[in-house]
Amino acid sequence: MSTKTETGAANRRLGEDLLVATDLQKHFPIRRGLLQRQVGAVQAVDGLTFTVKRGETLSLVGESGCGKTTTGRLLTRLIEPTGGTITLDGRDITHLSSGAMRPLRRDIQMIFQDPYGSLNPRHTVGAIIGAPFRLQKVKTEHGVKRAVQDLLELVGLSPEHYNRYPHEFSGGQRQRIGIARTLALRPKVIVADEPVSALDVSIQAQVVNLMEDLQNEFDLTYVMIAHDLSVVRHVSDRVAVMYLGKIMEIADRTSLYERPMHPYTVALLSAVPIPDTSRRDNRERIRLTGDVPSPINPPSGCRFHTRCWKAQDLCKTTEPPLVELSAGHQAACHFPENTTKLTIDPTGAAGSAA
Amino acid sequence: MTQHEDSLGGATPPRPASSGAPFLQVRELRVHFPTDDGVVKSVDDLSFSVDRGKTLGIVGESGSGKSVxxxxxxxxxxxxxxxxxxEILLDGQNLVGMAPDRVRQLRGKRMAMIFQDPLSAMHPFYTVGSQIVEAYRIHNKVTKAVARKHAVDLLDRVGIPNPKSRVDDYPHQFSGGMRQRAMIAMALSCDPELLIADEPTTALDVTVQAQILDLIRDLQAEFNSAVIIITHDLGVVAELADDIMVMYAGRAVEYSSAPDIFNSxxxxxxxxxxxxxxxxxRERTERLQPIKGTPPSLINVPEGCPFNPRCAYAGTNxxxxxxxxxxxxxxxxxxxxxxxxxxxxxxRIWETEIRPKL
Known part of the structure; x- marks a missing residue:
């Protein structure tokens, strides 16, 4: 295939910044009254700065309402940012018109969460996966049908499924169809919004493995949006923890899971149920109380202070900046957890090993 | 009679180790739905029991028959x-074939259920308080004022902040975690002896999930109810369950104490x-080890062992x-x-092939 030479070129550039978000903001206006005057804004995403390197998987995690899905939609320019910039492969795409954006959609694609809602029930699988070729007017070597059948095989479906409709497939198979559509134009970046959370455990593992294989084969870069911290650890190279529209901590996988610095990350990790009964009693848990505050009126200072057990007066007034506390490990906290040694044991590993 | 039929009739209900008659006993339960395409055998010969004060975890994928x-x-x-x-014996009374009116007297009072989706399980038109009061007044002859006070107490118990004013809120004014708490309050309004929680935390965030699991655990310890927790998340049952039943294609495939299920x-x-x-x-593994294939159709359940098309050891016997x-x-x-x-x-397979890869 013609991508071979490109793949070689991409390999040499692995590790360089491919997607850069700087101070990215999205505020959804709240309008009231006859004149639809703006009375407030949902600060869904409020000042995100991060980079995604070529060939890596960056995961965005957090509770519902933290802005992770909005971030994914901003990166793919499905919605217009309120502020900040996004650059893709060195090119500023922040305010490109939809016409100017269209050629770039070959490079950045999205996998959606709901395998039932994201496929048109009245189109055949062939039409769904072939749509990107038609929309982008891409000429394929042996015609669109052949290209679609190759894609079906690539994601572990049978080429005979070409003329079937989405309702004839199970959730896992539908998610594979969505992935095939995403891959059609050989994108550089795929933003995957909860790609496996709607699937059964055994199917989830199949899709995770498939996405890994495809990443290796096509040098894909993933931005993974997820809430399951176990899956995130398995798939990611780096992880960004979000809370109320801000990044609380961003680090490579190993240091985030082994030495979480932000209290919120520690709390999230300690809340994950672990399938091991021997840890039931010796696990130190941090239980956050209450719910995530409203992003319409986020708390002053550090947004996490209302639920944080380490919060002091400083946290209520001054917002902690996201700073690098050790190599490649940034956290936004005035009182980060012990940066050399973890003070608590969120998974209970030490207790059961003893 | 063939051996095949023998094995169907001879299934013994697994009994927890403690003595005395179990509070809930299910024997050879079959639930079939006739459809145009054929009979869907959602539950096929299922037997289990739960004691008071114990928690049974039922684990399985979608379509395994756990919700049915x-x-x-x-x-x-x-x-x-x-x-x-x-037979479904609740404290000795068979619920299968019982008149709907009599089941209604038991429902809410002796057995209650927490549903997966708290938004669709609550009526959007009535306040949270009035929905809790309704259940309480059906089973207890009390005045509205007493029932309302009971509702406020319950909301307080399940950790709803400011329950006196929140009792008059509508479900849409509650967040997901609060709705689930309100539903737990509703289920607990008459101190049920059997509480069934069907995927109680699947729709919730992990921090809220931890709160809800703690709540169920505390309330069970207090009321000494029998609890059945249905989930697809092995982590959740590891936190809560005393015994675990694994279901596949409408049947139980494994049943034991929770430590046993996880350790051997x-x-x-x-x-x-x-x-x-x-x-x-655990250390991060390079590859997950998925089960190949997909769960079977419940209309055409495979011959022999229903798991055989997906089982790596199916041909060894x-x-x-x-x-x-x-x-x-x-x-x-x-x-x-x-x-x-x-x-x-x-x-041998567990010790040499499976355990090292986990």
């Missing part, structure tokens, strides 16, 4: 659509579930797995499985 089982216990299948046979599982499907999950408490349905039997110490593999094979 809970709806049959609660008597919530629409009359005429489901064919139910077998014996059924290939349970191995598959454990291998599919990435785990925070000749064609036994493809022709004979394995009997669900005690293999020692109350550990029940339905599998044709020999005891030594199971131990």
């Amino acid at each position: 089982t809970s709806l049959s216990i609660m008597g919530l299948h629409k009359a005429g659509t489901a064919r139910i046979s077998g 599982p014996q059924h290939p499907y349970t191995w598959g579930l454990l291998g599919s999950m990435p785990r925070l408490d 000749g064609d036994l797995s493809f022709t004979l349905r394995p009997e669900f039997r005690d293999v020692g110490g109350g550990h029940h499985i339905a599998c044709h593999l020999g005891a030594e094979d199971r131990l």
